Amino acid sequence: xxxxxxxxxxxxxxxxxxxxxxxxxxxxxxxxxxxxxxxxxxxxxxxxxxxxxxxxxxxxxxxxxxxxxxxxxxxxxxxx
Amino acid sequence: xxxxxxxxxxxxxxxxxxxxxxxxxxxxxxxxxxxxxxxxxxxxxxxxxxxxxxxxxxxxxxxxxxxxxxxxxxxxxxxx
Numbered sequence: 001x002x003x004x005x006x007x008x009x010x011x012x013x014x015x016x017x018x019x020x021x022x023x024x025x026x027x028x029x030x031x032x033x034x035x036x037x038x039x040x041x042x043x044x045x046x047x048x049x050x051x052x053x054x055x056x057x058x059x060x061x062x063x064x065x066x067x068x069x070x071x072x073x074x075x076x077x078x079x080x
Numbered sequence: 081x082x083x084x085x086x087x088x089x090x091x092x093x094x095x096x097x098x099x100x101x102x103x104x105x106x107x108x109x110x111x112x113x114x115x116x117x118x119x120x121x122x123x124x125x126x127x128x129x130x131x132x133x134x135x136x137x138x139x140x141x142x143x144x145x146x147x148x149x150x151x152x153x154x155x156x157x158x159x160x
Contacts, residue, residue, distance in 0.1 A: 024145060033141075034127060036122055037123040045114040065104060
């Protein structure tokens with residue numbers, strides 16, 4: 001089963017990488033850029049047939065290893 | 081206008097970070113994990129009304145700064 005985890009910093013947490021990218025784009029002439037925020041994506045291939053059970057396990061993986069729940073939000077998408 | 085850029089390594093390019101995460105998950109007892117690939121997401125706030133024109137400009141940004149077309153694929157999503 002294919003599972004995608006989208007991990008983003010919480011909106012109130014600063015994103016220095018995004019700020020740097022945004023500034024660089026403006027420096028290159030892309031004045032229309034207002035802001036950039038960065039995120040991470042994890043594509044997991046997981047054995048299992050029950051989408052709900054798989055999602056629950058991946059949620060546990062996020063809490064334990066994949067994300068930092070103090071400063072990050074995450075969203076799990078199980079593909080059919 | 082909100083634009084999301086999804087950046088992934090090309091399938092033939094090794095992903096050591098993904099491999100490490102995958103191994104760590106198995107070590108933690110998540111034996112069902114077969115593989116993990118990592119990607120990056122950029123959320124841009126861009127001024128402009130014409131979605132096609134905005135997409136074209138962001139494509140140029142990807143080529144010039146945001147992605148490495150030699151080893152990465154990217155996908156641009158303009159939100160309404």
